[in-house]
């Protein structure tokens with residue numbers, strides 16, 4: 001898995017509160033669940049459609 005490319009294609013946030021707000025807004029707009037997770041590669045919070053399994057297991 002190309003972690004660097006994955007980071008660039010996703011949104012990164014410095015503030016967890018902001019990331020949470022964006023995730024909730026995207027879920028409302030699309031009607032699909034979005035998740036907030038801490039990226040081990042760049043150490044920022046990402047909002048993604050699906051939480052990558054290694055991160056989900058570590059949470």
Ligand SMILES: [Zn+2]
Pocket residue numbers: 006007012039040041042043044046
């Ligand atoms: Zn990242």
